[in-house]
Amino acid sequence: MELPTVNLKAILLVHWLLTVWGCIVFSGPYSWANFTVLALGVWATAQRDSVDAISMFLGGLAATIFLDIIHISIFYPLASLTDTGRFGAGMAILSLLLKPLSCLLVYHMYRERGGQHLLDTGLLGPSQDRSTYQRIDAPESPPDPFAGQEAAGHTPQGY
DSSP states (O other): OOOOOOOHHHHHHHHHHHHHHHTTTOOTHHHHHHHHHHHHHHHHHHOTTOHHHHHHHHHHHHHHHHHHHHHHHHHOOOSSOOHHHHHHHHHHHHHHHHHHHHHHHHHHHHHHTTOOOTTTTTSSSOOOOOOSSOOTTOSSOOOOTTTTTTTTTOOOOOO
16 A cells, blocks of 8 residues: 655644643643653754664654543533634544554554554564574574685794
């Protein structure tokens, strides 16, 4: 499935606007969590080649999905909700509904920057070690760099 090309700045702008409007009703932890994640998004925009920046932004977006659900469900004002309050709550809910789509698009950007597939990281499944480093407890010993030099007339010199 080919995802449409979306600019990271557009995702940030949409979520920033919806978060600002959501802060009309929900303040405190809601604004701290969302603006912190948006700051990670600014970092990911500034560091175009950084896998760490985009992965932190992706993780933050995923975390704020759960935090927003909890915050909105606990602090949603049931009594005396004005038109402005309904607008702010609606924008917070719209931001929450758009976050899974944003996570999907940011994950696609993460993969484009060279990030590993989630199954390869060990996060969602067994880790597959594909490094070129030799393990310390491996039964094989590294090749001797001086092997074959004595036959060619070279002798290693001691110090």
